[in-house]
Amino acid sequence: MLQLNENYMKLKQSYLFSEIAHRVNDYSAANPDKKVIRLGIGDVTRPLPKKTIEALHQAVTHMAYSDSFKGYGPEQGYDFARESVVNYYKSNGVTIDLKDVFISDGAKSDTGNITDLFGPDNIVLIPDPVYPVYMDTNTMNGRNIVFMDANKENGFTPMPYDGLKADIIYICSPNNPTGAAYTRDQLKEWVDFALKNKALILFDAAYECFIEDKIYPHSIYEIEGARKCAIEFCSLSKTAGFTGTRCGYTIVPTDLTVTTSDGTDMSMNAMWTRRQTTKFNGVPYIIQYAAAATLSPEGIEQCRENIAYYKSNARIIADCFKKKGITYFGGINSPYIWFECPDGMESWDFFDYLLNNAQVVGTPGAGFGKNGNNFFRLTGFGDKDATIEAVERIDKLLK
Numbered sequence: 001m002l003q004l005n006e007n008y009m010k011l012k013q014s015y016l017f018s019e020i021a022h023r024v025n026d027y028s029a030a031n032p033d034k035k036v037i038r039l040g041i042g043d044v045t046r047p048l049p050k051k052t053i054e055a056l057h058q059a060v061t062h063m064a065y066s067d068s069f070k071g072y073g074p075e076q077g078y079d080f081a082r083e084s085v086v087n088y089y090k091s092n093g094v095t096i097d098l099k100d101v102f103i104s105d106g107a108k109s110d111t112g113n114i115t116d117l118f119g120p121d122n123i124v125l126i127p128d129p130v131y132p133v134y135m136d137t138n139t140m141n142g143r144n145i146v147f148m149d150a151n152k153e154n155g156f157t158p159m160p161y162d163g164l165k166a167d168i169i170y171i172c173s174p175n176n177p178t179g180a181a182y183t184r185d186q187l188k189e190w191v192d193f194a195l196k197n198k199a200l201i202l203f204d205a206a207y208e209c210f211i212e213d214k215i216y217p218h219s220i221y222e223i224e225g226a227r228k229c230a231i232e233f234c235s236l237s238k239t240a241g242f243t244g245t246r247c248g249y250t251i252v253p254t255d256l257t258v259t260t261s262d263g264t265d266m267s268m269n270a271m272w273t274r275r276q277t278t279k280f281n282g283v284p285y286i287i288q289y290a291a292a293a294t295l296s297p298e299g300i301e302q303c304r305e306n307i308a309y310y311k312s313n314a315r316i317i318a319d320c321f322k323k324k325g326i327t328y329f330g331g332i333n334s335p336y337i338w339f340e341c342p343d344g345m346e347s348w349d350f351f352d353y354l355l356n357n358a359q360v361v362g363t364p365g366a367g368f369g370k371n372g373n374n375f376f377r378l379t380g381f382g383d384k385d386a387t388i389e390a391v392e393r394i395d396k397l398l399k
Helices: 006-010 016-030 050-062 079-091 107-117 132-140 184-197 236-240 268-279 285-294 297-324 347-358 384-397
Strands: 101-104 123-128 144-149 168-172 200-204 230-235 248-251 257-259 265-267 328-330 336-340 375-379
Touching: 006 132, 016 347, 050 285, 050 297, 079 101, 079 248, 079 285, 079 297, 101 107, 101 268, 107 132, 107 200, 107 230, 107 248, 107 268, 123 132, 132 144, 168 184, 184 200, 230 236, 236 285, 236 297, 265 268, 285 297, 297 328, 297 336, 297 384, 347 375, 347 384
Parallel strands: 123 144, 123 168, 168 200, 200 230
Antiparallel strands: 101 248, 230 248, 257 265, 328 336, 336 375
16 A cells, blocks of 8 residues: 655645735735735846846857757756856855855755755754744654744844754744844854754855845854854845746855764765755756856846845835834845734734735745744835835835
């Protein structure tokens, strides 16, 4: 008799954003005359940078001629793409090696796929609230998940404490959904904890491009010792608008080793190489060529124009809550604004209230964990005019 992975039965029946889409579609069908403004899902709206588009066209042309055609590429990524990542890190003052870099189709994929490397009995420490993929992929694998409370009192940046036990630690900074970011001193505490307890940090840096305050690191490898206890994931989705183009990168330092049950030191880089060469055929040449151009100095300068646009939107939203005295996080070093629902409302109730009375869509905090139950997320990724209109509606609604 066929046996299923029954860990899937432990998952929620509906992925967060599927439920949001369902409710919005129902409302729009019943109210076709109402203009709905979406500030919920963290998808970008600005077109790809000019440098990226030029490179995409060039790479397509390459595929039309035998002397420049590309078939199967290296699963870890073409060297030219990996070198562009190395140089991008160097521009932020971080030195990584070419062999550390693995080109991926996005941080979401690799933060889930990385679990292939770990045994089933590890204790996985996940902040609550947080990006659902961390929890769901480990639930699918039947792992023991322990949650650390992120809340208003600790600024949604929980820290290690005496007696804490963890083998795998997920950290997202700047955080999705809260917009909160860890300072260098705070990350040093986590690195020290991981080194002392022989734990591994999985560091999601997908929103590092929004950091403007120097107290917040762009990479965990800015912290001494992190190369021996951390894997970092990043993406061009938010940096350059690649949400539909799909390209990211994972950094697995060559000097990161873990001791096996028989006392052997195992290279995490070698393990991830083996996993990728077995289960992944690599990112398309066309996309990698465009990604490398995007990470050039000219490309990054163009990316920053779009990032500034989104950050301006975030400030417009944040200023509304600041004026009304509503507690919020993010909006400066993050595209997300995470705010406390008014009048003690629960987040799904506020979702319906905001949709029905202001025709604005956001993301209920409860979808990210129990500590998000009375919080709500809006994003700066919308069109500027639509964002201004949405904020005007919210301003009138929230007395």
